[in-house]
Amino acid sequence: MARQVLLVIWFLSLGSALGQVSYSIPEEMAKGSLVGNIAQDLGLDLKRLKSGKARIYTGDSTEYIELNKDRGVLLIKERIDREALCGQTTPCALHLQIILENPMDFYSITIEITDMNDNAPSFEKGRISFRISESAILGSKFMLYPAIDPDVGINGLQTYTLNPTDNFNLKFRNKPGDGQNVEMVLQRPLDREKQQNIILVLKAFDGGDPQLSGSIEIHITVLDVNDNAPVFTKSVYKATVTENAPKDTIVSTVSATDADEGINGKIEYSIASMQDNARHIFDINKENGQVSVVGKIDFEKARNYEIRVQASDHGGLTDSCKIIVDVLDINDNKPVIDIVSKTNVIAENSPSDTVVIMINVQDPDSGENGKVQCSINENIPFSLKSVKTNFFSLVTDSDLDREKESNYNISVTCTDEGVPSLSSSIILCLQISDVNDNAPVFEKSSYETSVQENNTPGLSIFTVSASDADFNQNARVSYILEDSSVNGVPVSSLVSVSADSGVIHAVRSFDYEQIKYFHVRVKAQDGGSPPLSSNVSVKIIIQDHNDNAPQVLYPVHASFGRCGLSGH
Structure with a gap:
C-alpha cells in the first residue's frame, strides 16, 4: 500500500543530534512489511546503526515495530489493529525512539496508524422491544439502541434505514461531541385492533468501500390507551465525579414526569446506552433516577463519560436524556522512572557534558499532578539535564578523579507537583575507570647508603621504593x-638495580683506596601508555677496611756488606 512520509529533523545541543521522523501506514499490514527507510530519512550511515548498537525504545512492553540494522529500515513486527490500539481516539499513533550509543544519539519516531474498514456496524442486543399504546400521539419518539462500529472517520457508522415505514420513520443525528441519537418517530396512528404486533428491521451502514452493514429487529406490541409520555426535566444533565470515588457514590439524579394517573403514570428509569468503558462503572436506581458508582473510576483511562437514560411509563411510552460525567483527576500515580540507556563505567578524564545515563519519566496524572521535576544528590560531579519532554540525561559537570573517588552511587529522585506530591527514586551505580595521570613518587628526594670495601659481587646494597596513585x-x-659514569667508568659496571623490587646490587668488589663514594640515579617508571616516571639520586659511600700493611716510603735504606772496609 502507499505510504506517506513526513520528515522533520531538528538539532539540540547536548553533543547528540535529536531528530524526529513521522510515517503514516494503514492498520493490518502483514508482518515484515516496510514502514520506512529510517537510515535514509535521518541521514544515518548503516555502519553507524551497527556501531551505535541502534535499538528501538518504546517505553512499555508493546512492540509492533522492529529495526533492521542491516538495511536501515523499520518493519512491521506484529500485526497492528488500530481499534485495539487506540479505540475511537484519532489520530492513532505509535511513539517510539531510536537510541544509539558511542556517542549517544536519540531520535523520535511517530508512526500514524490509519483506519481500514475492517469492522461492520453491529448491535449489542439481539432485538429491540417496545410496548406502545395505540393512543400514542403522532410525533412520539422512541429511542433505539445505536449500532457500534469501532472504525473511525468515513469507515465508521454513517447512516441507518428502517423498514417497513408504514407507521414509523427514522430520525438520526450524529454530531461531533454530541454522540449518536437514533430515534423512531410515530408518523401514522397505531390501531391495536388491526395489528397488535409489528416487526421492523433497523439496518446500520458505514461509509467504507465496500460498504458494511448490520441489522436488528424491532418488535412492537401495541397497547391500549396511554396518551401521555414521560418527560425529563432536562435533556442534558452534567455531573462531575472524582476518580477512585467509592462505590455507591451518587453522581447525578435524573427526573421525569408523566401526566397520566395510576399505572400509566408510574415511571421506571433505566440506562439505555453508554460507552463500552462505562458499562461496569455506573448504574441507576429504577425508582428514583439516582445514578451511582458501582465500579472503579480511573481518570487515566477515561476523562469523561456519556450515559443515555430512558424513562418509561407502564403504558410503554418513553423519553430519554443524556448525562455527561466529567472525571476529576487526583494525584494517585507516582512518577515512573525508566532507564533508556546507561554507561556503567566512565574514564576519569572524560570531558564535561559527557552523557552517562538517559532516563525517561512518565506520570499518567494530568495538570500539576502530572508535572515532574527530577534531581540528584548534591556534591557530586554530575548534573541532570532535560533534553526533551519526559527525557533527562545525566552528564558530567566537573573534573573526575579516580584517586579521590573511584565510584558513585547517584540517587535520582523524580517528584510530581501534586498536593500532596508523590515521588520515585532509583540508585545508579557508576564506576570511574583509571587513566595514567600520576607519576611514581619516591619516599625521599635523595638517598644515602654505605658499603664496606672488598664486598662480594652481587651484594644487596640498598633498596629504593616509589609508589603510584593510579590503578592496575x-x-x-x-x-x-x-646511564652515567664514575671516574670514566660506566655506573652500570659498578651497580645494578632490580626492575621489580628496586634493590641496588654491587656488580663488583669495591676498593676504598680507588674510590671513596659515587652517585647513581634511579628512575621509577609506571606501566601506563604513555608511561610516566620520576628519578632519585642515591649516594653510595665506600667504607674502608684494614686490608693494606704499612709501607716505609722514606728514608730509602742502602744495602751494605759486612761491617768494615774491604781490603785491596
Whole structure:
C-alpha cells in the first residue's frame, strides 16, 4: 500500500543530534512489511546503526515495530489493529525512539496508524422491544439502541434505514461531541385492533468501500390507551465525579414526569446506552433516577463519560436524556522512572557534558499532578539535564578523579507537583575507570647508603621504593638505572638495580683506596601508555677496611756488606 512520509529533523545541543521522523501506514499490514527507510530519512550511515548498537525504545512492553540494522529500515513486527490500539481516539499513533550509543544519539519516531474498514456496524442486543399504546400521539419518539462500529472517520457508522415505514420513520443525528441519537418517530396512528404486533428491521451502514452493514429487529406490541409520555426535566444533565470515588457514590439524579394517573403514570428509569468503558462503572436506581458508582473510576483511562437514560411509563411510552460525567483527576500515580540507556563505567578524564545515563519519566496524572521535576544528590560531579519532554540525561559537570573517588552511587529522585506530591527514586551505580595521570613518587628526594670495601659481587646494597596513585597497570612501577659514569667508568659496571623490587646490587668488589663514594640515579617508571616516571639520586659511600700493611716510603735504606772496609 502507499505510504506517506513526513520528515522533520531538528538539532539540540547536548553533543547528540535529536531528530524526529513521522510515517503514516494503514492498520493490518502483514508482518515484515516496510514502514520506512529510517537510515535514509535521518541521514544515518548503516555502519553507524551497527556501531551505535541502534535499538528501538518504546517505553512499555508493546512492540509492533522492529529495526533492521542491516538495511536501515523499520518493519512491521506484529500485526497492528488500530481499534485495539487506540479505540475511537484519532489520530492513532505509535511513539517510539531510536537510541544509539558511542556517542549517544536519540531520535523520535511517530508512526500514524490509519483506519481500514475492517469492522461492520453491529448491535449489542439481539432485538429491540417496545410496548406502545395505540393512543400514542403522532410525533412520539422512541429511542433505539445505536449500532457500534469501532472504525473511525468515513469507515465508521454513517447512516441507518428502517423498514417497513408504514407507521414509523427514522430520525438520526450524529454530531461531533454530541454522540449518536437514533430515534423512531410515530408518523401514522397505531390501531391495536388491526395489528397488535409489528416487526421492523433497523439496518446500520458505514461509509467504507465496500460498504458494511448490520441489522436488528424491532418488535412492537401495541397497547391500549396511554396518551401521555414521560418527560425529563432536562435533556442534558452534567455531573462531575472524582476518580477512585467509592462505590455507591451518587453522581447525578435524573427526573421525569408523566401526566397520566395510576399505572400509566408510574415511571421506571433505566440506562439505555453508554460507552463500552462505562458499562461496569455506573448504574441507576429504577425508582428514583439516582445514578451511582458501582465500579472503579480511573481518570487515566477515561476523562469523561456519556450515559443515555430512558424513562418509561407502564403504558410503554418513553423519553430519554443524556448525562455527561466529567472525571476529576487526583494525584494517585507516582512518577515512573525508566532507564533508556546507561554507561556503567566512565574514564576519569572524560570531558564535561559527557552523557552517562538517559532516563525517561512518565506520570499518567494530568495538570500539576502530572508535572515532574527530577534531581540528584548534591556534591557530586554530575548534573541532570532535560533534553526533551519526559527525557533527562545525566552528564558530567566537573573534573573526575579516580584517586579521590573511584565510584558513585547517584540517587535520582523524580517528584510530581501534586498536593500532596508523590515521588520515585532509583540508585545508579557508576564506576570511574583509571587513566595514567600520576607519576611514581619516591619516599625521599635523595638517598644515602654505605658499603664496606672488598664486598662480594652481587651484594644487596640498598633498596629504593616509589609508589603510584593510579590503578592496575598504570600503578605498576619498574626501576631503571640511568646511564652515567664514575671516574670514566660506566655506573652500570659498578651497580645494578632490580626492575621489580628496586634493590641496588654491587656488580663488583669495591676498593676504598680507588674510590671513596659515587652517585647513581634511579628512575621509577609506571606501566601506563604513555608511561610516566620520576628519578632519585642515591649516594653510595665506600667504607674502608684494614686490608693494606704499612709501607716505609722514606728514608730509602742502602744495602751494605759486612761491617768494615774491604781490603785491596
